[in-house]
Amino acid sequence: MQRPVLRGIVFDMDGTLTVPNLDFKEMYKRCNVDLSEDLIRVVNARPPAQKEAAWKAIDMMEEEGRNTLKLMRGTVELATWLGHHNIRTGLVTRNSSLTLDHFRSNLWKSAGLPPLDIAFSRCDEVPAKPDPTALNLIAKEWGVDPGPELIMIGDSPSNDVAFGKAAGATTVLLDTGRRFVEDGSDGGADICVESLFQLPSLLWQRFEIEGDLGGALKKYPIPTPTTSATIAAANGDMATLRSLSVDQLRTQDETGNTPLIYASDQGNVEAVELLLTAGVDVNVRGYLGATACCRASRAGHLGVLKALMKVPEIDCNVPNDKLQYPLHFAAFKIQPKAVELLLEHGASTIVLDRKGRTPAEDTKDETIRNTILAARDKHFRQNPE
16 A cells, blocks of 8 residues: 655644643633633634633733743654655644744744744634644645645644544644543544654654655765875874874865764774864764764764763764764664763754654664663653653
């Protein structure tokens, strides 16, 4: 059976991309609306004076909420993954345009995420969810037919899942507990996840992902050093390295690799330490986007990794062009000590490779998997949403 091509994904905002921070029970109470009813529909049907008073109460609560609004765990990883695959993104929220604008500027853009292609708030002239008009307009804007090639994801079975189903889209429920408020049903969602970072691997399995990272990866030749500095670094030639200028020690060769990357790849600890003392950039992405940390993690060169980790600017969450992160390399290549060292120095356990896998999913070694999952659980306990 041929899988559908993933054409785009549309998000809910509050409780999906952002941590829920509005007390909806209190909001409904202030507006004198029963929780079983649609708040927007009931308020808009009231006489003008009552309608205005209710909207003032709603706007006041949303304004308070904007002060504490923050991204949901996994939002950055999911949006980054979608961006690398050039998958279009949209957003439909029942929040106000002020809250939507705040989200786009102060959270989404500030996190360095790819811009949303299109977004609707309740202030736009389209019916609120679960009416499918907004999703149909997005499909039209993207030049695709409403259907299973589009995804709608949200935390509300009654609003988000129903919204997606009404347009014929594939529906995803982010099950943060909202379903238990709404009679315990998942609304018939096609996919249920507890965290956003769990979604990409499921999308990889269910959809065709187009683009360079979606198919079989091209094989590339192993790079060889071409400058005096990179040759010396690869060979551990300390005399030559000491004779070269700082500019020479920093310069990338024609493959894109720096002396530091070659020295790290070969496990030449003394050369790595000399280069770091000279002040070379520890996070340069070289051949196929790999950093020194990537290469050392892949080979399990602990001495090199320890030297790299002493540099305050080290970022062990920089992937190569194939979306392989240092922790992916260490886990896949079964380098348990490298895994432990990376975790000690802030390697994320929920970064995603091109297939949407976290490092724990990218290893055959059960001990390594358990080590990563234990670190994840500890981090989540210490940093609750």
